[in-house]
Amino acid sequence: MARGIVVADENRCKGCGLCVAVCPKHILCIADGRFNIKGYRPVEVVDPDSCTGCAACATICPDVVFSVYRYRRLSVPDSAAA
Amino acid sequence: MVRELLEGNAAIAEAAIRAGVDAFFGYPITPQTEVLEHFSRRLPEEGRVFLQAESEIAAINMVYGAACAGARVMTSSSSPGISLMQEGLSYIAASCVPAVVVNVMRGGPGLGNVQPAQGDYFQTVRSAGHGDFHPIVLAPASVQEAIDYVGLAFDLADKYRTVVVVLADGALGQMMEPAELPPFRRTRDPGSRPDWALTGADNRPRRVITSLYLGSDNLERHNLRLQAKLEEIAAHEVRWKSYDVADAELLLVAFGTMGRICQTVIRVMRRRGIAVGLVRPITLWPFPTAVLRHYSAQVQGMLVAELNAGQMAEDVRLAVEGRCSVCSYGRMGGSIPLPDEIVQQLEIFAADIACDSPGKEMMP
Amino acid sequence: MMATPAGYGEKVAAYEHPASLNAVNTHYCPGCTHGIIQRLVAEVLDELGVQGRTIGVASVGCSALMYFYFNVDFASAPHGRAPAMATGIKRVSPDKIVFTYQGDGDLASIGIAEAIHAAARGESITTLFVNNAVYGMTGGQMAPTTLPGQVTTSSPLGRDVRTAGYPIRIAELLATLQGAAYVTRQAVLDVPGIRKTKQAIRVAFGVQMADAGFSLVEVLSTCCTNWHQTPVDAMEWAKRNMIPCYPLGDTKVSEKTRALMEEH
Numbered sequence: 001m002a003r004g005i006v007v008a009d010e011n012r013c014k015g016c017g018l019c020v021a022v023c024p025k026h027i028l029c030i031a032d033g034r035f036n037i038k039g040y041r042p043v044e045v046v047d048p049d050s051c052t053g054c055a056a057c058a059t060i061c062p063d064v065v066f067s068v069y070r071y072r073r074l075s076v077p078d079s080a081a082a
Numbered sequence: 083m084v085r086e087l088l089e090g091n092a093a094i095a096e097a098a099i100r101a102g103v104d105a106f107f108g109y110p111i112t113p114q115t116e117v118l119e120h121f122s123r124r125l126p127e128e129g130r131v132f133l134q135a136e137s138e139i140a141a142i143n144m145v146y147g148a149a150c151a152g153a154r155v156m157t158s159s160s161s162p163g164i165s166l167m168q169e170g171l172s173y174i175a176a177s178c179v180p181a182v183v184v185n186v187m188r189g190g191p192g193l194g195n196v197q198p199a200q201g202d203y204f205q206t207v208r209s210a211g212h213g214d215f216h217p218i219v220l221a222p223a224s225v226q227e228a229i230d231y232v233g234l235a236f237d238l239a240d241k242y243r244t245v246v247v248v249l250a251d252g253a254l255g256q257m258m259e260p261a262e263l264p265p266f267r268r269t270r271d272p273g274s275r276p277d278w279a280l281t282g283a284d285n286r287p288r289r290v291i292t293s294l295y296l297g298s299d300n301l302e303r304h305n306l307r308l309q310a311k312l313e314e315i316a317a318h319e320v321r322w323k324s325y326d327v328a329d330a331e332l333l334l335v336a337f338g339t340m341g342r343i344c345q346t347v348i349r350v351m352r353r354r355g356i357a358v359g360l361v362r363p364i365t366l367w368p369f370p371t372a373v374l375r376h377y378s379a380q381v382q383g384m385l386v387a388e389l390n391a392g393q394m395a396e397d398v399r400l401a402v403e404g405r406c407s408v409c410s411y412g413r414m415g416g417s418i419p420l421p422d423e424i425v426q427q428l429e430i431f432a433a434d435i436a437c438d439s440p441g442k443e444m445m446p
Numbered sequence: 447m448m449a450t451p452a453g454y455g456e457k458v459a460a461y462e463h464p465a466s467l468n469a470v471n472t473h474y475c476p477g478c479t480h481g482i483i484q485r486l487v488a489e490v491l492d493e494l495g496v497q498g499r500t501i502g503v504a505s506v507g508c509s510a511l512m513y514f515y516f517n518v519d520f521a522s523a524p525h526g527r528a529p530a531m532a533t534g535i536k537r538v539s540p541d542k543i544v545f546t547y548q549g550d551g552d553l554a555s556i557g558i559a560e561a562i563h564a565a566a567r568g569e570s571i572t573t574l575f576v577n578n579a580v581y582g583m584t585g586g587q588m589a590p591t592t593l594p595g596q597v598t599t600s601s602p603l604g605r606d607v608r609t610a611g612y613p614i615r616i617a618e619l620l621a622t623l624q625g626a627a628y629v630t631r632q633a634v635l636d637v638p639g640i641r642k643t644k645q646a647i648r649v650a651f652g653v654q655m656a657d658a659g660f661s662l663v664e665v666l667s668t669c670c671t672n673w674h675q676t677p678v679d680a681m682e683w684a685k686r687n688m689i690p691c692y693p694l695g696d697t698k699v700s701e702k703t704r705a706l707m708e709e710h
Contacts, residue, residue, distance in 0.1 A: 003451060004460065012469075016477035016670075016677040022637050038471060056637045058461035062481020063472065068461040071454035105538050131537045135530065136563040143527035143560070147534025150521045151501070151542075155534070169524050177522075272539065280519040280535065282542055284498030290513040292504075292522035 004053020005069040010042035013065045019043055019057035025050040028057060083262045090225050091116035091255040093263070094158070094184055094248070097232040099124055102267040103182075104153035105131035107144035109163060112196040113252035114186035117158040130269065138163040142170030142183075149179035150291045152279025154236060154270060158184035160252070161202050162193065164210075171245055172211025176293035176308070178278075180239035182232070183217070184248045186255040187389075189416040197416020198252035200338060203393035206247050207367045215308055217245035218315060219366040221337040226261040228254060231364070233264060242315055243278075249366060251389065253339045253418065312368075321364035322373055326352065330359030332432060333377055335398050336387040337363050339418065344387055346421040351428060358428060366394070374401035383407035383435045387424055390414060407435050464488035466497045466517050473511060477677020479667035480509050482634045483576060484547070486644045488516065490651055491543075500543040501535055503528040505557075507549035508582045526557025529564035532571040543654055545572040550589035551581045554614050558590075561620070561662075568625030568659040572650045575616055577631075578667040579688060586672030590614040593691055598672070613691055617664045621698035627659025629698040633666035633689065635681045646696075649707055658702040666692055 006027075013036060020028045020043065027047040036042040043065060045051070053070030088096075095117045098106070106121040118134060125132035131148075135141035141157050148155040159167060164185045174181050187202050189195040210217045218238050222228040228250055235246040275281050280289055295301040326348050327333070336344040341362035351358040361377065363370050374384070383406050386395040392410035399408045411427045413419050450457075463469060466488040474480045491497045497518060504512045506525035513520035523531040528546035536544045553561050553575050564571060580598055581587040587600040591613050595604040617631040628650055632643040643665055650661035666688050668680035675683055699707070 003454065005457070012471055014476035018477055018677050018681070021678045040476065053460045055461040059637050059640050060482065062474065062476075062478055062485070064463050064467060064469075064481075064485055066461060067459070067463065069457050070460045071450055072456050072458055074453055074455045105534070107534065133533070133537060136559055139527070140530040140533075140560055140563065143524065143530035144534035144537070146523075146527075147503070147521060147531035147536075148538045149534075150531070151535045151539045153538035155538070170527070173524050272541075280501045280521055281539065282499035282501060283517060283519050288517050288519050290520045290522070292513065292520075294510060294522055 002049045002051045003071055004051040006045055006048070006051050006057060007067045008043050008045055008065050010065070011037045012063045013040060013042035014038070014063055015040040015042060016062065018060045018062070019066070022056045022060050024054060024056060025052060027051055085260045085262050087258050088225055088261045089116060089256070089258045090228055090250065091186065092120040093225050093229050093261060094232055094250070095120035096124065096263055097229040098156050098182070098236070099128060100264045100266050101233040101236045102154055102269045103130065103156050103236065104269055105148045105155045106157065107133050107135050107141045107148070107155070108157050109135050109138045109141050109159065111160045111163045113188055113255050114158050114160050114184065116255070117184065117186070138166035139170070142167040145181050146170055146174050146179070149174060149181045150177070150280050152275030152281065154240070156182040156184070158186065160186045160188045161190050164202060164205070168211040171217065172213050172215070173293050175211065175215045175217065175245045176213065177291050178243045179291060180243050182235045182239050182246050182248065184232070184250065187249065187251040189414065195416050196252060198339060198389060198418060199414065199416055200251055200340060200389035201393070201414065202249070203366065203388070203390060206249055210245065210247060214305055216312055216367045217247045218242070218319060219247045219249050221249050221364060221366050222254060223338050223342040223362065225254070225257065225259045229261055229263060238319060242311060244311065244315070249338065251339050252416070316368035319365060320368045320370050320372070322370040323362045323364060324373070325360040325362070327359035327361065327377060329357050330377070330380065331357040331382055332428060333381045333384040334358060334360045334387060334428070335374065335384050335394070336360065337366060337394060340387050340389050343419065343421055344424060347424045347428070350421055350425050356432065369397050369401065371401040374398055375403070378402040378405040381406055383409060383431060385409050385411060385428055385431050387411045389418065464492050466491045468515055468517055470515065472515055474508060475671045477668070477670045477680065478508070479578070479634050479665070480576065482640060483574060483643070483665050483667065484509070484512060484515060486640070486647050487545070487547070487574060489644060490647045491518065493648070494651055494655065496543045496651070496655070499541065500545070501539070503532045503535070503544065503546045505546060505548040505552040507552050509547055509549065509576070510583070512547055526552050526555070527560055528552065529557065529560040529569070529571065529573065533564055533567070533569050536569060536571050540570070543651065545574065547574045547576070549576045549582065550578065550591045554590040554616055562623065565620045565623045565626040565660045565662065568627065570654050570657050571660065572654045573662040574647070575662055575664040576667050577616070577664055577692065578669040580669050580672050582669045582672055586669070593687060615692060617662070617697045620662055625660050626662065626698050627700040628653045628661040628703040630696040631664040631666065631692055631694055633684070633694055635666060635668070635685050649703070652706050653703050656702065656706055658706065659700060
């Protein structure tokens with residue numbers, strides 16, 4: 001299950017591909033055969049379930065395309081579930 | 083108010099302090115270094131900002147920055163240093179922020195010498211930098227006028243959000259004569275800078291001060307705004323002084339130190355029974371065009387006397403539009419004529435006009 | 447609507463659009479590191495809570511239109527003069543945070559005197575120096591930071607050190623000045639580097655807030671268009687070729703800066 005959620009504002013994207021290269025889970029790719037409002041091929045989140053919320057994409061993105069959210073990990077209970 | 087013996091450069095600086103200058107940024111150059119030195123001692127005493135910059139280029143850009151922040155700010159320099167400042171002056175004018183610049187002119191072109199001259203008229207009055215604009219240019223001829231026009235410069239700079247140049251020369255900067263300093267005006271409280279100034283976008287939309295207008299429509303619109311401002315200045319701020327003009331048959335036109343010499347010349351001519359008057363422009367921009375056009379119908383000729391090769395003479399010719407003879411007399415290199423020299427030139431000019439010779443250049 | 451995964455609780459923001467940056471598309475080329483660096487500056491201004499009292503000074507180069515992107519008061523300086531303008535602003539408004547943002551030509555060429563003297567005076571301003579070894583805006587000419595042998599439009603056979611000399615290392619140069627309180631060279635060529643750069647920018651603004659002197663962050667950057675490389679390749683090229691010439695790390699940390707760094 002996804003521990004993170006990444007939201008891409010694709011009309012800010014210039015298709016530079018830096019995010020695709022740095023995503024550790026390889027969940028991003030540049031759209032094929034479609035363009036955003038500026039004429040660039042925007043990034044697409046192709047495997048949202050694998051997102052860890054690491055925000056590497058947001059860290060390297062020059063165009064502030066990404067908003068990233070994480071689920072806070074709950075503390076582990078004393079008796080571990082079987 | 084007390085009349086004291088004051089040196090021109092020091093008086094200029096002190097007048098700015100009385101006028102409420104917040105900051106001075108400058109660089110040493112003869113013959114105006116005393117302006118910087120006076121500020122270096124007095125501004126810290128008054129709790130205001132003084133900084134000797136690393137060059138005139140840096141100085142004018144510090145002025146530009148402080149002006150954008152809404153402070154009352156000034157620099158001073160002399161001819162070669164003013165050349166370095168031309169880029170900054172163009173930016174300041176284009177950005178519509180106020181600044182006062184004093185040019186204590188020296189002999190040029192190039193390194194020239196340190197003697198008094200008026201050779202920067204073209205440079206300052208035509209535009210003081212690249213592009214379409216004119217600074218307001220004030221031309222004092224005495225230490226008292228220098229004091230008065232520094233105060234006026236700050237008022238005009240603030241009123242029109244533009245560059246005002248006080249165009250003096252080395253003689254004025256170095257001379258000592260009795261004059262009165264005005265009372266202290268309050269400085270602007272840092273919390274009440276003008277509403278266009280950069281003060282931090284705290285709970286308000288952010289402000290940008292720039293001279294960059296990409297796109298020709300954009301830039302033309304901006305230029306039309308600048309031109310409209312210049313028209314307003316030209317309509318309201320022309321200043322000149324005239325002496326013995328009511329019945330004049332010949333007119334001397336001169337500014338600054340040369341204007342002061344001509345004040346003696348007309349007294350000499352009148353004693354000889356020759357009706358010579360003097361128009362001494364105070365604002366070189368806006369130029370007293372209408373005044374000269376008026377007298378061009380009355381006098382037979384105008385002799386324009388300058389410490390240069392004939393620069394203001396061109397503006398006189400433009401104003402007169404051929405209605406009377408215009409002749410130019412100039413000394414350069416810091417050579418200052420005695421009144422007798424100009425008397426001689428006037429007599430030659432008068433004789434030429436009598437013989438119906440066209441106006442011509444006269445050099446020594 | 448995704449269900450919260452087992453073992454996890456509330457959703458928190460790991461990254462959101464900085465408030466100090468306007469939500470507009472920039473004119474920078476795809477993959478241009480200006481986008482990253484200006485974003486880091488905005489993030490730091492937000493985190494330090496100084497957006498409302500910050501004044502930026504834009505310079506001449508690809509970043510000349512920076513004032514469209516920041517929700518901050520901005521002045522626009524002539525080429526190379528931003529540190530002098532910033533000096534003027536700061537001297538008459540000492541309670542404001544003033545920064546300049548300059549490229550190779552602006553800071554290391556035409557403006558090198560203004561940069562050196564602002565540092566020497568210990569001006570309480572912060573400078574971002576974007577080093578991409580080339581003049582971007584004007585189409586890729588040689589810069590003082592161009593590497594020996596590097597091909598540019600004004601060194602078509604590669605920079606020849608016999609006629610064009612050697613690169614200038616600004617971070618080392620300014621570190622010799624006593625007024626410089628914090629000078630560092632970082633790189634935005636990968637995610638760890640970007641995080642370190644942000645930290646350096648935070649230290650630099652912290653130095654200004656503590657009135658501890660002049661701070662400058664040199665940031666090794668790319669220029670995809672004028673290097674004729676893809677954004678990803680340009681990052682790798684820069685890592686391989688620029689870092690050996692321009693080592694990363696702090697070149698000057700004054701005692702006051704050290705104390706500030708240890709506080710946090």
